[in-house]
Amino acid sequence: MDYVFSNAAVARSFTTYLGTAIGVSAESQWRITITSLPKGFNQIDFIAVIVIVILTVIICYSTRESSVLNMILTALHILFIMFVIIMGFLRGDSKNFTEPSNPTQPGGFFPFGASGVFNGAALVYLSYIGYDAVSTLAEEVKNPVTDIPIGVTGSVILVTVLYCLMATSMSMLLPYDLINPEAPFSGAFVGKSNRWNWVSNVIGVGASFGILTSLLVAMLGQARYLCVIGRSNIVPVWFAKVHPKTSTPVNASAFLGIFTAAIALFTELDVLLNLVSIGTLFVFFMVANAVIYRRYVSVETPSPWPTLSFLICFSCTSVMFTLLWWLVPPGKPKGFVLGACLIVVCGLVVVFNYAVPQARKPEFWGVPLMPWIPCVSIFLNIFLLGNLDGPSYKRFGFFSALAVVVYLVYSVHASFDAEEEAIGNLESGIKESIELEDLTPKLQK
Numbered sequence: 001m002d003y004v005f006s007n008a009a010v011a012r013s014f015t016t017y018l019g020t021a022i023g024v025s026a027e028s029q030w031r032i033t034i035t036s037l038p039k040g041f042n043q044i045d046f047i048a049v050i051v052i053v054i055l056t057v058i059i060c061y062s063t064r065e066s067s068v069l070n071m072i073l074t075a076l077h078i079l080f081i082m083f084v085i086i087m088g089f090l091r092g093d094s095k096n097f098t099e100p101s102n103p104t105q106p107g108g109f110f111p112f113g114a115s116g117v118f119n120g121a122a123l124v125y126l127s128y129i130g131y132d133a134v135s136t137l138a139e140e141v142k143n144p145v146t147d148i149p150i151g152v153t154g155s156v157i158l159v160t161v162l163y164c165l166m167a168t169s170m171s172m173l174l175p176y177d178l179i180n181p182e183a184p185f186s187g188a189f190v191g192k193s194n195r196w197n198w199v200s201n202v203i204g205v206g207a208s209f210g211i212l213t214s215l216l217v218a219m220l221g222q223a224r225y226l227c228v229i230g231r232s233n234i235v236p237v238w239f240a241k242v243h244p245k246t247s248t249p250v251n252a253s254a255f256l257g258i259f260t261a262a263i264a265l266f267t268e269l270d271v272l273l274n275l276v277s278i279g280t281l282f283v284f285f286m287v288a289n290a291v292i293y294r295r296y297v298s299v300e301t302p303s304p305w306p307t308l309s310f311l312i313c314f315s316c317t318s319v320m321f322t323l324l325w326w327l328v329p330p331g332k333p334k335g336f337v338l339g340a341c342l343i344v345v346c347g348l349v350v351v352f353n354y355a356v357p358q359a360r361k362p363e364f365w366g367v368p369l370m371p372w373i374p375c376v377s378i379f380l381n382i383f384l385l386g387n388l389d390g391p392s393y394k395r396f397g398f399f400s401a402l403a404v405v406v407y408l409v410y411s412v413h414a415s416f417d418a419e420e421e422a423i424g425n426l427e428s429g430i431k432e433s434i435e436l437e438d439l440t441p442k443l444q445k
Contacts, residue, residue, distance in 0.1 A: 001399055002279040003222035004256060008264035009272035010215045011048035017207040018047065040271045048264040055216055056257030059223060060243075060250045073213040080206025081162055084185050087199060088169025101175045111176060119387045149365045219257065226252040234411040274392035275399075278385065282396070285381035288374040289315075295370055298359035310352040311378075317345050318379045322386035349375050 015030060024030065032044040098109050106112060112119075141147045170184055185203045227249035230240030243250040263272075289311050297304045321341040328334040353371060367373055 001403070002276055002283065003218055003225065004260050004263060005272050005279065006276045007052070007215055007218050007222070007260045008048070008267060009269055009276060010211055010218070011052050011260070011264045012045050012267075012269050012272070014051055014208060014211040014215070015045050015047040017211060022201070037266065040268045041266050043268055044266055045264060049261045051212070051215070052219075052257055052261040052264060055212070055219055056253055056261075059216070059219055059257075060248055060253045061246060070213060070216050073209050073216065077206065077210040077213050080203070080210060081166065083206060084203060085162075085165045085169050087203075088166075088173050092169060092172025094172060096172055096175045099175060100177045102177055105177045115387070118384060121384055121387075145364045219253070219260070222256050223249050223253040226256060233414040234407070236414075271395075274388055275395050278388050278392045278396045279399075281381045281385050281388075285378055285385070288377035288381065291367055291374045292371050294360075295366070296356055296359050301359050306352075306356050310348060310356070314345065314348050314375060315378060315382065317341060317348065318382040321345070321379075322383050325383070326386055345375075345379065 016027075019030060027043075030045070030047055032046075034042050034044060036042075098107060100107055100111065110117060166185075170179065185207060226235065226239050227242070228240075229235050230237050230252065239252045239255065240249070241251050242248065292311060293304070293307055296307045321338060324334065324337055324341065328337065349371060358370065
């Protein structure tokens with residue numbers, strides 16, 4: 001779901017940047033507004049649909065060709081990033097960090113305080129979907145044990161540095177209240193003067209290439225996710241079929257491409273961003289819990305309850321801290337209560353670390369500083385989930401309930417039947433092998 005919604009969001013942003021690149025307002029000239037549809041779902045975007053369909057065809061054709069295209073687009077994207085950073089530092093002004101264009105707007109380095117920072121951090125989680133896409137390509141690298149961790153870690157470090165540099169560049173180019181949320185970098189040079197309009201066009205082209213790169217990688221990843229899930233019969237095995245000539249999961253790629261195109265056709269960017277953010281935060285929360293559980297619980301573990309009790313208590317304390325942060329009015333009592341919650345959180349981790357031994361040690365690669373790093377992830381994910389709006393929770397609840405219904409009605413039974421069939425085939429194969437061994441001496445006589 002996260003991949004579908006994030007790809008739809010990226011495709012719609014491609015329309016905006018492409019319009020900026022050629023000097024066309026995508027909002028008024030390329031998107032069709034249907035007043036009879038509810039707000040947030042009433043702007044039809046055919047450009048986004050066309051882009052998704054083209055990339056789906058490329059992905060279905062060959063992984064090798066998809067990789068070549070990705071390398072070309074990535075090289076162009078890196079050039080664009082360097083161009084934006086250089087232009088920002090050359091043309092920008094440091095006073096834009098603290099002074100808005102409208103004096104009536106909040107000023108300062110943190111114009112909206114800590115809540116504004118955390119709201120932005122919750123939305124930025126959209127970009128973290130691309131990193132786990134690297135892990136879905138484990139079957140297509142020579143040495144996944146070492147290549148995948150290096151690829152993920154290197155990507156996180158590199159992108160974090162570039163993201164900070166680009167954010168600094170953008171903040172220097174314009175005050176925050178003049179930034180166009182649809183196309184911030186290319187919009188920074190629109191209307192400055194005629195001799196700077198070419199910069200806006202170049203940035204629009206570069207951003208378009210960057211969007212295509214991230215969209216291509218994410219669509220490759222989502223198809224392989226569905227293919228692997230199909231192999232375990234959690235979804236129909238039809239999705240796990242690989243084309244004999246192209247060696248690609250054509251069925252999964254085509255289905256998800258059509259689904260993504262349908263979402264991108266009418267759903268606006270803000271709706272998609274919030275929905276993807278809440279889904280990603282929740283998934284990361286579950287993964288952090290699973291990392292701790294797997295490291296401290298195994299078949300030889302007498303009881304999993306010490307680990308489960310710790311995870312439940314830690315999550316509940318984090319939820320309490322988040323509620324207090326948002327509901328209690330500012331003042332010394334609030335600071336005291338929040339400090340007490342942090343002490344409890346840290347105390348839980350210390351007690352668990354010394355009281356519960358690790359059940360297994362990773363042979364090649366594992367999360368360091370256990371259980372501190374996963375615990376920090378759990379705490380931050382819960383805290384950032386508290387920064388999202390109510391409608392996003394309703395939409396997330398609907399799609400989560402739909403997924404649970406499908407799992408209970410179909411996936412549980414299909415995967416169980418497939419496992420029983422596999423066990424039956426294995427037993428029959430062993431039986432036939434034994435019979436052949438008994439028959440061989442008789443034939444030799």
